[in-house]
Amino acid sequence: MTQLGPIVADRLTPPLIRALEQALDGPSQRVRRIEAGGQMVWLKQGESLSLRWRLQKGDTRRAFANDLDALHRLGAAGLPVAPILAEGLDFFVTPDRGRALSYLLQRPAEVMAEARQQMFAEAGRALAALHRAGFAHGRPSIRDMLWDGQQITLIDFERFSPRHNRVQDFATDLMILAHSILSYGRGPVPELEMALAAYRAADPGDVWATAQARARKLGWLGVLTRAVARLRPRSRDLNAVPLTLDRFARG
Known part of the structure; x- marks a missing residue:
């Protein structure tokens, strides 16, 4: 055995x-x-x-x-x-540390608005805490953020690397978090702003500005993915790409 x-x-x-x-x-x-x-x-x-x-x-x-x-x-x-x-x-x-935020976001009837505000704000703070400690997640999708009614637990670090813990990597994390919320929410949802506001309040330094600069440089990618999304209009991930870039580019 x-x-x-x-x-x-x-x-x-x-x-x-x-x-x-x-x-x-x-x-x-x-x-x-x-x-x-x-x-x-x-x-x-x-x-x-x-x-x-x-x-x-x-x-x-x-x-x-x-x-x-x-x-x-x-x-x-x-x-x-x-x-x-x-x-x-x-x-x-x-x-077991509760339900994934992706599950809860898609089932608003199961969670009151005040609780959703708390859990997504905690998600932003949890990611900021990781970055303040000098670590990048690698792929912080909300399907890898669990909520037990009191706190967020981060899981699934398959893309984690001690060598990739720069401000650029933190900015990538932040943009992946936003993309995942926009993808599972099928567009802009209040939970996105809750998570981003909480992250910005605890920003370990230059991460938000780095994400903004990257989004502006990648404007061409937003145009391209909008065109491709017309061929695959039901693709949540494709549709969320230009929305993510727009959100960071506008500040």
Whole structure:
């Protein structure tokens, strides 16, 4: 039987430990939810792919290593990331920390306006805290920001790299956050301004100005994506590109 290795024993019940070991003995899955003994956690495993799939999906082993490295580094720095409850050579376990903001944004009836304002403001502050500590996320989509009713938890650091922690990388993070809100919101939504205002209030320095300058230089990309979007009018990601650039370009 597969052993979990080092674990935070006081956080995992015996039924959950058994369920995790059974899952690890079965076919590997990239991410899955495990629930037992009144607890729910997420199990993430490194993928072993054929050459064809590696060419299509990229180096998934490297992505897994980046994610694990980030959770260790950022957790040690006291940043709002998911804590690791158990880990092995090709897996790690984190607690459930609520719903993704992407899910909640698309279901406004489930969350009152005041709560939405709080959660998206916290998202902006969480990203700013990461940047103030000198780290870039790599791809801070709102599907990788979890809300438990009180705080934001950042997950999925597959593009994390200690070598890419410059102001330019922070600006990229900020623009990705805006793009994801515009994409999942299918256009400008109040939650975008909530997140951006909170980020700007805690801006670690020159990030907003860097994002503005980049957006203005990329005006041609907005024109191009608007043209392409006419061929794919239902593409949320395409439609969100010019909206993102416009938002930063106008200040």
